[in-house]
Structures are given as structure tokens and as C-alpha cells.
Amino acid sequence: MRRVFESALAVAAVMLVPVTRAHAQDASKSVANGGIMADGWQGKVDPQEEKAGKTVKDAMFMKEGAGFHATTGPATTYWNPANKASGNYTVKATFKEPAYMGLNSHPHPYGIVIGGNDMGTDNETFLYCAPYGSGTFIVRGFGPAAFKMNGGGEANAAVHKAAAKGEAVTQEVAMSVKGDEVSCAINGTTVATYKKSDVVGAGKLKSTDGVYGIRMAHNTEAVITGLTMTKN
Helix, strand or coil, rough: HHHHHHHHHHHHHHHHHHHHHHHHHHHCCCCCCCECCCCEEEEEEEEHHHHCCCCCHHHEEEEECCCCEEEEEEEECCCCCEEEEEEEEEEEEEECCCCCCCCCCCCCCCEEEEEEEEECCCCEEEEEEEEECEEEEEEECCCEEEECCCCCEECCCCCCCCCCCCCEEEEEEEEEEEEEEEEEECEEEEEEEEEEEHHCCCCCCCCEEEEEEECCCCCCCEEEEEEEEEEE
16 A cells, blocks of 8 residues: 555656756746837736836837737837827737747737736735637736736637737737726737726726736747727
């Protein structure tokens, strides 16, 4: 009986090794010559990244042509305080991941931020919708603690899938506020809709009015074009 017990412990120990290594490999990496190189733009890494000693200098956000080029590093939210939306509106942009999973061992998301208030502080609140090149998307936010609207990732046929690791994939992401509803559309198809009361309140958004911007998960790269806000 003792030999069986010891053998079971040995097997369990072996099975745990790959899991530990996988987490270690997915730690946020620092980007060389990082920082924010786009006039008027600001950024803040997630609280857990700050606790690990990471800052926006460990990621890169720069102007590129008429758009932007972002490479992380720690998970980071970027915004320009001049970019504000209120009432009924739609914020959209196109994200091109030049090399799917080029900086990570599994898919990571990128997308649009709306409803930003107290940005750059420990009390910041915002909501974001972000697709993965695997064909899934998430809707999450900070209020100021992190909260989820659709769990750990939801599949939808509208979300483009990369042909393979290292291949480019492009997603158009739009977040809209209209009347009593907040929605996310990816590549022209609405993939999620919520009542305002579901996203505004204690532990969630202070308001759907606020700053809009860009959300980048850790160890991810994207070229962002066509960031615009229109009134609905």
C-alpha cells in the first residue's frame, strides 16, 4: 500500500511540472525601448502588473502613419484624455495582429475601451471588448477591481481566426451605447449586448460617458487604424 501511495505522489508531481512551466513562460515580458510615443496619449498597466514592478515603459505604444502600433509587455490600457464620448455613440477601430501568437504561447486579446473615468488612478473604471485571433472574444472591465461580462472567452463566427501561428489576422471592433443598451460588434456583427444597468453601478462603470481608448493584453502586438467616435 505504501509503494502504491508513493508512486501516486510521484506521478502527481510529474503532472504538475508542465503546468508550472506554462505559467512561467506566460509571464509578462518587457519590451526594449518601450514607453508611450504618441502625443497626448497616456497609459496604465493592470494592478497585478504594477505589483510585479511593471510600468508603461515595459510596453510600447507609438504613432504609426495614421494609426498606432502597440506591443506589450504588461497588459496595458491606453487613452488620450481628449478622446471623450457621451450619450449615444459608437467607438471603433481596426486591429491587425501581424503575427498571431508571435509573442505568446496562447491567444491574447486586444480591443476597444469605453466609459473611462478616473483613468490613470487606482479608482479608474472602464469597459472593453476584445477579440482573440482564435475566434473568441471577451467583454470585461475594471470597476476598479476587474469584472467579467462574458466569462473567459466566447466563440463567435464573426471573429476572424488566424490561419496559423505567426500568420496575420485582422479584426474590426466597435463598442456602442444607444439608449439603455451597450453593445460590441466585431467585423460588422453584434456579438454582445447588455443593459446599461448591467455595466454601470457598484463594482462596475461609474458611467458609460467617459474616455475611450485601446486595450492590449500582455505579450501581444497589434497595429491599430481608424480609431473614431461617432454619435448615434
